[in-house]
Amino acid sequence: MSLEHGFFLVPNKVTYQELMRSNEKNLDVIDSLDISDDLIRYIADSLNWIPCKNPAILMTKESVGINYYGVTLFDQTSAATLESIITAWHSLFMNSPEKLELTGEFVHSSNKRVLGGRERLEFRRNDVLESLERLLSMITRLGEEDLYLYHLGI
Template sequence: MSLDHEFYLISKTTDIKNFWMYRERNNSVIDSVVIQDDLIQYIIDSLEWIPSKNPSLQGTPSGHGINYHGVTLFDNHSSETLISIFSSWKSLIKNAPDKFELTGEFVYGDADNQEGDYKKLVFNRDEVITQFEKIILMSEALTKGEFYLYHCGI
């Protein structure tokens, strides 16, 4: 089973406290994209630079990065950094072969092989670029101040 992170472009008039519970059938969704958890984990350090808010906490406090296991809200203050980071990753990945491999987390071996090894992550270049382009387009919409980008973690 693959773990995913979901990103939704929604109107600022949307109930952000309960959106995650009704996102599947919510008329407020303007656009969305799903990114595999392995890819998010690979780029997560750079995502920590993005201004964000936590809609699950009282007062929706400001912070940075994504709430990995929960929800995250990005607004017009996040847009420039979102665009820059995902554009940079997109430019880098454009140089990859059609199917490319990244080094994932370290996985310890079983009883027969105690040494372990790093997980090999395989991606389709064009699919990743398409996902990143969608995040960029949704982030550009944030600049108008009328929308949120709502992230649902694993």
């Protein structure tokens, strides 16, 4: 079972505490999406450029990047950068073969005689593109309407 990051598009009146108490059946959740942790880790460096807030600390304190293990709040000030970055990844992955193979993180071997190596991440291109398109749809609404996009880390 793979770890996933959740994305929830909600009206801006929904607080962090309300989202944590709710579930996807909550009428306040406009749209939601889960994205594989492997994919998030692969694109993580570029996600560190996005302006955001960490609602678990201070709603008013500006920050950048996703809170990998916690909650990140994206609002209208995040939308343009977030959309640009996700669009760029979508365009890049459109050129990949159907079996999308990416280089993951370095893994250590438990056998002292065998050196570690990089893990191989495998995705179906169309699944990745579909996830990014759904995320882009949420981001577009974030930029046009008075909404929040919450990211719930692993």
